[in-house]
Amino acid sequence: MSPVFAGVLQFLALFAALALAYRPLGDYMARVYSSDKHLRVEKWIYKAIGANPSTEMRWPAYLRGVLAFSAVSVLFLYLMQRLQGSLPGSLGFVSIPADQAFNTAASFVANTNWQSYSGEQAMGHVVQTGGLAVQNFVSAAVGIAVAVALVRGFARSRTGELGNFWSDLVRGTVRILLPISVIGAIVLVACGAIQNFSGIHEVGQFMGGSQQWNGGAVASQEAIKELGTNGGGYFNANSAHPFENPNPLSNLFEVFLILVIPFALTRTFGRMVGSVKQGYAILATMVVIWVGFTALMMWTEFAHHGPAFDVAGGAMEGKETRFGIGASSIFSVATTLTSTGAVNSFHSSFTGFGGGIQLLGMQLGEIAPGGTGSGLYGMLIMAIIAVFIAGLMVGRTPEYLGKKVGTREIKFAACYILVTPA
Template sequence: MSDALAGLLTIGVLVLALAAVHVPLGDYLARVYRSERHLPVERFVYRLCRVDPGAQQRWTVYALSLLGFAAVSVLLLYLLLRLQRVLPLSLGHSGLPPSGAFNTAVSFVTNTDWQWYSGEAVMGQLAQLAGLAVQNFLSAATGLAVAVALIRGFVREGTDEIGNFWVDLVRSVIRVLLPLAFLSALLLAACGAVQDFAGAHTFTTLEGGDQTILRGPVASQQAISVLGTNGGGYFNANAAHPYENPTALSNLLQTFLMLLIPSVLPRTFGRLVGSPRHGWVLFAVMAVLWTVGLTLTTVFEATHHGTVPREVGAALEGKETRFGVWNSALFGHSATATSSGANDASYDSFTPLGGGVLLLNMLLGEISPGGIGGGLIGMLVLAVLAVFIAGLMVGRTPEYLGRKIRQREITLVALYVLAMPFAVLVGVGLALAFPGPREAILNPGPHGLTEVLYAFVSAANNNGSAFAGLTSGTTFYNTALALAMLFGRFLPMVLVLALAGSLAAQQRVPVSSGTLPTHQPMFAGLLTGVAVIVTGLTFFPALALGPLAEGLK
């Protein structure tokens, strides 16, 4: 069988699997967040934490809960990383330096999982288990919570209450992430991912050399890392490491898990707002963008575009034999389109335009289908923007799902859309203005610019993947990228919660002949156009100097 046919069949199986679970899982999620009942274990957690699950929060209190939770999470994770030497299971690793610990704490709390360090060289098992893996769950649950709060903005009428952050958080963990992660971890372990607490093991190889293998609780961490679109690796090689991703089957499973929740959330949205067709429109836009991106990435990788791939006869530098080019392109595209940022190949060694598509996936603002929660949020914000633009063009009152898009709403949306580009362009500008940060670049020419651009785009979009040639473990990059991650995560979240509060306070406007239909294919087309134009106008100059200059020369 040819590589192309095998690759197409693999994509087909992935799409079928996602299609099969779309409606049941999407509807299940809708029930989870609509339910009035609390499970016994959830009641137990609320009692221990002295939280009243019956209380409803205004958007400001919801946002304060989220920010307070994130603040203590960053602080405790920072301390855990700084003090790991004196804590158990450190495997002899010393504490991380201040800027490195700050970067990593922020990175995992913001669902980014940018890793300046090499896991096997600096992380003890306690830091991985109780710090990084826990935040993989909690940052994903936070993303889900904000998405659900925004949906409530379109569901509720004449109220200033948008739900209870603690209930949304705990339900996301207990009813969604934990059961799926447990099952996925066992499947990964069945494929050969390690789950072991033994330390380093040195032995003599067959030829007589020494080799030291490292193991750890990898399967449990990798499962939530991909399911929660976190993407942090236990080891430096991330999902290319055979102990994290042992076979082509585990590779496909991880690709599936990255796409799983982001791709079903439009269904959940459609269910909760009582109009599945509105969900289908958002899903269609995500699917179109994902398919176009996958086609481009695969074509560039499989036709070994670029100097070295052409010389070698395949784009195999930085790719694993068991995955091959097609499955690596599928994984890489899905990891950057979902804000997971995991990698089963070296993205820095991708072909110039193939790597450019990975960058573009993030520049779209992570909406194809985007991160867990974040993807749906980004798409809804663009939907509001699209009805506003359409309203201006044809002179109709901008409305979406019976809510008027007034000055307040569109201001919040505009700030949301500008937040990420601001963090990216200011960060890249600063990095390139100083000689120190410029020296961290590995590859010469336009590719070097792409390394820096990629880093800030990845951080500000909370993706976490890297053109890993950049030596990013410096005080400058650790601090600047951490600030980009914080800015790119929490400013948009607060804006979205304010938007939810503003929408929930409105009374539903009845549908009239002047209402733009937002549940039909034409609106999907408009929405796609808005997404592409917003990105294109903002980032075309930067792309032209980086991947386009390299790929089209």
């Protein structure tokens, strides 16, 4: 089988899997955020944090909840890193320096997951699992909660109440992210990803000598890393590392995890506002951009530009041989278009045109399809602006989903599109 044909088959398999998950997952998330019932474990959490999940919030209270929780999360993760040397399961690693600890804490809480450290050489089991992995869950849940609050604003009339942030946060974590991640971790373990709490041990090398490696709860962190469009890898090489991403099957599954919630949220939006067609319209825009970017990336990476490329079958520099060009191109487009930091190949080694596609994908990484939650609300901002411009062109008062788009709404939308690139 030629590498090109294999890459196309992988993309078609991914497309089919996403299509099959779209309706059931989207409908399920709509039910989760529309239900008045609370699970027993959720009631325990509400009691522990002193929150009343039945209290509706207007946008200032909802915003205060988001900011307060994020601030506490930054402090909690910062302290865990600073105290690592005194924590059990630290594997002998010292505490993280103050500036790097704050950088990492702010990055993971903001769902950016930019890393300035080598995970296997700096982070012990407690910080990785109890700190970074936890933030992978809750930062993604916050993104979905903000998107759902915006959707409620479109769906409701004659009220300024947007739901309850604490309820949305807990439900997103307990009912959506956690169960899917458990299944995802089991699949990754079955594919060969490691899941243990072993210490540091010597490993023999093929060419002689030895190297020190430590284990970790990698599969469980890998699942939420991709599902929550986080991207912070357990190891320095991220999803190019065989402990995190062992083979082509695990690679395709990780891409599926990255994309499934951002795409399915458009179905959730359609169900919650009572117009499935609106969800399909947003989905179609996202899919066109994603498919177009993937096709261009595979074309430019497979194109032969000389004897070396002819021998390798395309631009193989910086790509893992167990994945090849097709799987690396698919992963690269998915991770850049969803603002995910995960990589299974090194972006700086792609062709010039391929690197340009990645950079453009990063610039569009909050709308096509974007991260968990951020993709939906980013695309809704674009819809508001498009409706406003169209209304000016035809001389009619612009409306979207029955809501008039006036000066106040456009000022807020303008702030978003100016602040994001800045």
